[in-house]
Amino acid sequence: MKAIVINRYGGPEVVEYTDLPDPKIGPDSVLVQVRAAGVNPVDWKIRDGALDGLLDVHFPLVMGWDVAGVVRAVGGGVTEFAPGDEVYGYVRKDAVEHGTYAELVSAPVRTLARRPAALDWAQSGGLPLAGLTALQALKAVRLEAGETVLVHAAAGGVGHLAVQIARARGARVIGTAGERNHDYLRGLGAEPVTYGEGLAERVRALAPDGVDAALDLVGRGAVQVSAGLVADPGRIASITDFGVKALGGQYVWVRPDAAGLAELAALADDGRLTVTVASTFPLAQAASAQALSAEGRTRGKIVLLVE
Structure with a gap:
């Protein structure tokens, strides 16, 4: 071969x-x-x-x-x-x-x-890897319908899947991305904000009381920004920054999971998830x-x- x-x-x-x-x-x-x-x-x-x-x-x-x-x-x-x-x-x-x-x-x-x-x-x-990462990160932060989640790097491989899974669960999604990806994120059902200096203020303009949970999919200080926006640091998950654990958050290293793959496939076949x-x-x-x-x-x- x-x-x-x-x-x-x-x-x-x-x-x-x-x-x-x-x-x-x-x-x-x-x-x-x-x-x-x-x-x-x-x-x-x-x-x-x-x-x-x-x-x-x-x-x-x-x-x-x-x-x-x-x-x-x-x-x-x-x-x-x-x-x-x-x-x-x-x-x-x-x-x-x-x-x-x-x-x-x-x-x-x-x-x-x-x-x-x-x-x-x-x-x-x-x-598989990106979808399971998104799924397991959302489970780690215990996201429920009606809550608001901040997804850092929402247009990326893991991020665009996390947005869709969160929306399928009935959550509101605020997603960080460069301006060229803002319309793309809107099409997925997220509310886009530009990353970089002043991010916390831009998020609070959309969610004055902060967010319920946050996913760091990029690093670059995203955990620290999230800590000022989430009331419970245990509801911050990162796939890039081990330092999230020192704040009381969750570090997610994706695991193989046949049941999780079946869940993702069901979402796709129901028309609620695309790649x-x-x-x-x-x-x-x-x-x-x-x-x-x-x-x-x-x-x-x-x-x-x-x-």
Whole structure:
């Protein structure tokens, strides 16, 4: 099979498009013929070595954690899926080695669900990690109908999904973004505000009593701004800033969750959740896709397509 591999840490120059043996299928795993693989910031951060202190990494490393594809074969203990099923998943295993930037991936059933019928392959491939991150962050802040949540970086990969999930739960959403994304956020049902100096005052102009909860999806002081707007610091969640815990908030490191994937698929099939795909690249151009992701200005998701 063809796959994207790195043999050492570094920049885009260490990314290789190469041939590898087909992966083995464990008793509780399925072999997925990959149709799409989402590109996430964590991918190029792993490539750079920035997460070496947190993750057990083995080389050669097939990159990627997001997948959408078709089940080609199943392990002996698998009853959840059969060959021909269309699935998607966040395939994070205990060690970082056998990822999803490949024509084939062996995926434990705990990381998969049936893919949303309402989404195309690119959208399905871009949803798992970002969608689960948004879902788990909103659960961490205990968001309820009728409440107001502030979403920092609301037009990004995780943010645009968090906006839609929150709206589906009956919440009011205020989202930070550059002005070029304000109409986009309005289309998702959020009230946009420009990030940067004076953000707290702009939020209070919309919500004079502050907000009930806040999601930091970008860092850059967003936790500190949120602390002045949320009455209960336990209802601030960050996916970027460990310092949120010192304030009493929640740090969210997304976990594989088949039930969560099924929940996201149901929202998509009900018409309450869609995935904005900013760009697609063929598998061989994964380095270019990661370079675009690293610029940090993408609206929605970047996805690799596998023919």
